[in-house]
Amino acid sequence: MTEPETGTTTGTSTVAAEPVLSMRGLSVDYLTDTSPVHAVDDVTLELHRGEILGLAGESGSGKSTLANAVARLLKPPALVTAGEVLYHPAGGGPVDVLRMSPKALRKFRWRELSVVFQSAMNSLNPVSTVGAQIDDTLRAHDTTLTAAQRRERAVELLRRVGISADRVRSYPHELSGGMRQRAAIAIALALNPEIIIMDEPTTALDVVVQRDILREISALRREYGFAVVFITHDLSLLLSMADRIAVMYAGQLVEVGAARDVHDVPSHPYTHGLLHSFPKLRGPREELLGIPGTPPDLRDLPPGCPFHPRCRFAVDACAELTPALLEVHSGQYAACLAHDPASYGAPVPTELSGEGSGR
Numbered sequence: 001m002t003e004p005e006t007g008t009t010t011g012t013s014t015v016a017a018e019p020v021l022s023m024r025g026l027s028v029d030y031l032t033d034t035s036p037v038h039a040v041d042d043v044t045l046e047l048h049r050g051e052i053l054g055l056a057g058e059s060g061s062g063k064s065t066l067a068n069a070v071a072r073l074l075k076p077p078a079l080v081t082a083g084e085v086l087y088h089p090a091g092g093g094p095v096d097v098l099r100m101s102p103k104a105l106r107k108f109r110w111r112e113l114s115v116v117f118q119s120a121m122n123s124l125n126p127v128s129t130v131g132a133q134i135d136d137t138l139r140a141h142d143t144t145l146t147a148a149q150r151r152e153r154a155v156e157l158l159r160r161v162g163i164s165a166d167r168v169r170s171y172p173h174e175l176s177g178g179m180r181q182r183a184a185i186a187i188a189l190a191l192n193p194e195i196i197i198m199d200e201p202t203t204a205l206d207v208v209v210q211r212d213i214l215r216e217i218s219a220l221r222r223e224y225g226f227a228v229v230f231i232t233h234d235l236s237l238l239l240s241m242a243d244r245i246a247v248m249y250a251g252q253l254v255e256v257g258a259a260r261d262v263h264d265v266p267s268h269p270y271t272h273g274l275l276h277s278f279p280k281l282r283g284p285r286e287e288l289l290g291i292p293g294t295p296p297d298l299r300d301l302p303p304g305c306p307f308h309p310r311c312r313f314a315v316d317a318c319a320e321l322t323p324a325l326l327e328v329h330s331g332q333y334a335a336c337l338a339h340d341p342a343s344y345g346a347p348v349p350t351e352l353s354g355e356g357s358g359r
């Protein structure tokens with residue numbers, strides 16, 4: 001599979017695309033009593049230093065499994081069946097994450113990579129104050145700090161995520177849902193990691209709180225320079241905050257590109273469908289086309305393109321040939337036969353080609 005290698009658009013400037021993490025041909029199965037569930041299938045993807053990479057796709061498309069594989073948080077019956085995950089430390093050679101020793105892994109998680117899950121209630125300790133939890137994290141991983149320095153850092157971290165200093169002594173149940181997510185983000189930031197994986201961190205929150213937290217994540221990223229993998233089923237949410245977007249369907253990567261390009265001309269019919277599944281916040285009202293049907297059984301994918309039974313652009317060849325992830329526009333990749341004229345045998349639908357879009 002071709003590796004997407006592009007510049008990252010951050011605001012108005014384009015910065016060099018230096019990888020901080022690369023997944024190569026990564027596959028993960030869940031070994032069930034019947035046949036294996038192919039939850040992640042041959043994913044090749046790079047996270048660039050300092051970028052926000054949005055990972056989108058319907059429920060069950062493999063987003064969390066991919067993130068957990070990268071963070072080495074998979075538990076049986078999940079099994080990495082192929083591929084590698086490389087961490088690229090600044091100024092050093094790549095490190096194979098899947099082969100790290102338990103000691104190296106403990107250091108990697110928190111110092112280099114941390115994770116924020118959807119429900120902070122599940123990741124925060126209910127019997128410990130948020131200040132104590134930041135203190136515990138700092139004490140466990142940075143023995144050079146004194147108690148006073150740790151206290152100071154806890155207050156500072158909470159302040160940075162919008163929680164006032166007097167909340168240091170609050171227990172998780174004393175905080176609102178939004179505050180708990182902020183506290184979980186503060187803990188993830190404690191050791192200044194290079195990579196933060198956020199798995200639906202704001203999904204359970206109301207829209208206003210969600211937008212506030214997303215704005216803060218973007219501001220924190222600018223300040224601290226970490227890279228984010230932001231997982232959500234809501235593609236429209238990513239368009240406002242991500243530099244690049246990767247779209248998964250049935251465990252496979254079907255489109256990768258700069259957020260602006262994916263928004264302006266989605267090149268995969270699935271992305272096109274996702275973009276029309278959510279009402280736009282601005283602009284004229286339009287019909288929600290959505291995506292007919294349901295995702296396939298990951299134990300038994302249809303032949304050819306896994307999306308073809310639901311695809312309004314499908315031709316006969318789509319039931320036979322598996323499309324490769326091809327560059328369809330500078331830095332934008334899609335796995336769809338429509339971009340492979342020799343196989344497709346028909347003109348590329350204008351919805352997917354951007355013809356007339358001015359690009």
Ligand SMILES: Nc1ncnc2c1ncn2[C@@H]1O[C@H](COP(=O)(O)OP(=O)(O)OP(=O)(O)O)[C@@H](O)[C@H]1O
Nearest residue numbers: 030032037039058059060061062063064065066298
């Ligand atoms: N323990 C398990 N045993 C068997 N199959 C599993 C297990 N955990 C997850 N799966 C399956 O793996 C597939 C990918 O799940 P995953 O949670 O990674 O998707 P997702 O895109 O993150 O979905 P969601 O947004 O609902 O979390 C799904 O089909 C799911 O049913």
